[in-house]
Amino acid sequence: MRVSDVFRSTNKIIQVDGRAALRVAIRLMREHNVGALLVRSDGTCSTRLLSERDVIDALAARGSAVLEEYVDNVVPAGCISCRPDDPIHHVMREMTQHRVRHLPVQDGSDVVGILSIGDIIKAQLDTMSLENRILREEVILKQAGKC
Numbered sequence: 001m002r003v004s005d006v007f008r009s010t011n012k013i014i015q016v017d018g019r020a021a022l023r024v025a026i027r028l029m030r031e032h033n034v035g036a037l038l039v040r041s042d043g044t045c046s047t048r049l050l051s052e053r054d055v056i057d058a059l060a061a062r063g064s065a066v067l068e069e070y071v072d073n074v075v076p077a078g079c080i081s082c083r084p085d086d087p088i089h090h091v092m093r094e095m096t097q098h099r100v101r102h103l104p105v106q107d108g109s110d111v112v113g114i115l116s117i118g119d120i121i122k123a124q125l126d127t128m129s130l131e132n133r134i135l136r137e138e139v140i141l142k143q144a145g146k147c
Contacts, residue, residue, distance in 0.1 A: 003091060004084040006123040007105050007115050015040050016050065018072035022058065025050055025071050036102035036114055039075050047104045047111060050075045081106045088120060095120075 014032045016025045018041035025037055029052065039048040050071055058066045058074045066074065081104040082091045095103065101117045 001088040001123065001127065002084070003082050003086045003088065003105060003115060006088060006119050007084065007113055013038050013111065013113055016071055017041075018048075018070060018075070020071050021068050022055065022071055022074055023067040026055060026067070029055075034114075035116060038104060038111060038114065039071055041072055047079045047081045047106060048075050048077075049079050049102055049104060049114065051100070051102055053101075079104065081111075082115060083107065084112070088123070091115070092120060 012032075014028055014034050014037050016028055016037045016039055018039050028037060029035065036049045036051040039050050041048075054074055054076060058069075062069075080094055080098055080100070082094070083106055091103065095101065095117060103115050104111045105113045105115050
């Protein structure tokens with residue numbers, strides 16, 4: 001299974017300006033029910049993501065005053081990403097190693113979406129369910145043939 005098998009390219013990418021206050025980013029996350037935002041800086045998109053974990057870490061370290069700081073001051077400098085043709089097992093390993101739950105999906109230099117660990121789990125469960133149903137049908141057919 002590959003990222004392109006899991007990722008729905010129709011997902012809207014929710015973005016926040018790096019010069020917006022952190023409270024604005026939090027509101028966007030809540031309004032769109034997402035756990036990460038793509039951060040734009042100087043009018044350009046980058047592969048930097050602001051995640052719920054980044055918000056919690058900033059609040060714990062700097063207190064509620066951080067809510068008025070720029071997103072650029074809170075978002076981590078680097079961000080790993082994945083490509084549509086990456087194998088899911090590789091992406092899962094990267095997410096585990098870096099302890100992240102969201103990755104930008106890049107097609108060349110374009111960010112085409114954000115893949116979440118929830119997307120991966122849902123795809124894995126759907127695959128297991130399909131395999132289970134196929135195996136049950138094969139068992140039923142074999143049992144019917146023996147009667």
